[in-house]
Amino acid sequence: MKQFKFALRYIARHWWQYVLGIAALYMVDWVNVYVPEFTGRIIDGLEGGSLDMQGAMKIVWMIAGMGLAIALGRFGWRFFIFGAARSIEREVRGDMYGHLSKLSMRYFNQHKTGDLMAHFTNDLMSVRQLLGMTVITAFDATVMLVLVLLNMIQYVSPKLTVVAIIPLLIITVGDFFYGKIMHKRFKARQEAFSSLTDQVQESISGIRVIKAFVQERKELYAFAASAGNAKEKNLNVVRLHALMMPVMDLIIGTSTLLTLLYGGYLAIHGEITVGQFVAFNSYVGMLVWPMMAVGECITSISQGLASLGRIHHIFEEEPEIVDGAQTNHDVTSLKGEIRLNHLTFAYPDMPEVTVLDDVSVTVRPGETLAILGRTGSGKSTVPSLLVRLYDVADGMITIDGHDLKSIPLGVLRENIACVPQDNFLFSDTLQNNIAFGSRQSKSAESYAGALQAKHPASQAKPDLNGSADKTIESVIHAAELACIHDNIAAFPEQYATVVGERGVTLSGGQKQRSSIARALMKDSPILILDDALSAVDTDTERKILDNLKSVRSAERTTIIVAHRISTIQDADHILVLSDGKVAEYGTHEELLKNEGLYKSLFDKQQLEKQLHEDHEEGGEGNV
Secondary structure (H helix, E strand, O other), X not given: OHHHHHHXXXXXXXXXXXXXXXXXXXXXXXXXXXXXXXXXXXXXXXHHOOOOHHHHHHHHHHHHHHHHHHHHHHHHHHHHHHHHHHHHHHHHHHHHHHHHHHOOHHHHHHOOHHHHHHHHHHHHHHHHHHHOHHHXXXXXXXXXXXXXXXXXXXXXXXXXXXXXXXXXHHHHHHHHHXXXXXXXXXXXXXXXXXXXXXXXXXXXXXXXXHHHOOOHHHHHHHHHHHHHHHHHHHHHHHHHHHHHHHHHHHHHHHHHHHHHHHHHHHHXXXXXXXXXXXXXXXXXXXXXXXXXXXXXXXXXXXXXXXXXXXXXXXXXXXXXXXXXXXXXXXXOOOOOXXXXXXXXXXXXXXXXXXXXXXEEEEEOOOOEEEEEEOOOOOOOHHHHHHOOOOOOOEEEEEEOOEEHHHOOHHXXXXXXXXXXXXXXXXXXXXXXXXXXXXXXXXXXXXXXXXXXXXXXXXXXXXXXXXXXXXXHHHHHHHHHHOOOHHHHHHOOOHHHOEOOHHHOOOOHHHHHHHHHHHHHHHOOOEEEEEOOOOOOOHHHHHHHHHHHHHHOOOOOEEEEEXXXXXHHOOOOEEEEEEOOEEEEEEOHHHHHHHOOHHHHHHHHHHHHHHHHHHHHHHHHHHO
């Protein structure tokens, strides 16, 4: 029932298209039903000598007019019904994407990408079929069945009609059981398709790892197993469908045989005319479509409802991170004073594992807070909580004195520029990737003039408009601060270079620096770098940090999450985490005096650095 209500919500928006389409279809069926009657009257008239050539031609012209009306009607119902179905498909797809974008990270942690992709493709196609061709088929079969039976009774013989339809009633009983079984098999088929899609998506995304570990054969076997499962589920549907069609043909053939035998008997004994007998056989032939359409409808309805249920299940998921009654819409901007007050947190998927335990810290506007800790210490959880990818259940986070949950979500995220650990780049140009979070974003073609104006010695292509674009200047400036500009300028297409899916054509360091440039381009009062320099060498790291210092305004609050002390030693405050708890807190100099975890990590990294330098010197001496 929920699926029907969900579908009706969209159908109601296009009710006039369905009304016009069904009206056109009704006209087609009504005209079709009267063609056999006219044919029968011509035969009886010619046989009895009561029809002259002029009368016959009149009926012929009427039949020709009917043919034209049928052609126009068929165009009409296709135009309106299929148009409505396509529009609904687009609306559902858009609403589904919009709803997914509001769901929490917990949902995406629990659902695979391939499965969600199947909802947007295969499931939506089935829903479109349900709301388009299936609607037409169901209405056409019903109207045609009623009109044909009425004409058979009124124009020919009620007794012959009863004999003809008795075998057809078996189809109605069989359809009930057929529909229930088919629905289950279609649902299983859709789930198998989702699993197959997910298998392909993961294999393609991880193709580098697969090749590096020589696991092509293993993945091929896994794909073959998934494809075999999908094939078996499809065959289950095909077998049932293949069984239904011959059974229906047998029943319809039986009805035709009874019609010929009993109808011939009635014609011989003068109870019906030859014309009526011919017309009745035409009507029986017209009943074939409604009876076969019943099976097709049940198949399409079963498939459509299974897909509609899967899609509706997404809409039943309620967004967890949303603006609510406690949201203060008077908050329109942020300065950057951040307080963590006795913060304790565990991820929803693993509530028994405490990731942060009673963490308290204060960062004033313009200050830099560094968070350091070993792997698994909980340091990367803080950025996720600050941008409200997850909500805090125990303790509190405030920005400028406002509880994080009271700040409008759009305002919060607009005022935070974050470089996450996973440096995701879109399959787009470098310019568009860097300008992604900026309101000034424009196409990549206009970058060259600004580049040439700023760097005359570069090989930039001339700006066709002859003017430096402000947006592109900002992109270049952000790239320079992130120490990625020289790399980009060396590419043949420079800022118009398309980086491939997830930035596959760039190195790890280039992806990190491009992500940093994107965050700097946003120019928000709060900047978060979550292990954003782990893939760059120490010299480049130092240049980037110096650049950040040079442009850091008194209002910009910076949070740096790192595992290398060289990255964070100049921070105003350093928070050291161990197993989710605050192990130490202070400046670089203060923490070195404590002889604690920070000092231990510092000494270890200094030793590693010295060994690396000695190794390089030894290598040069052997050359």
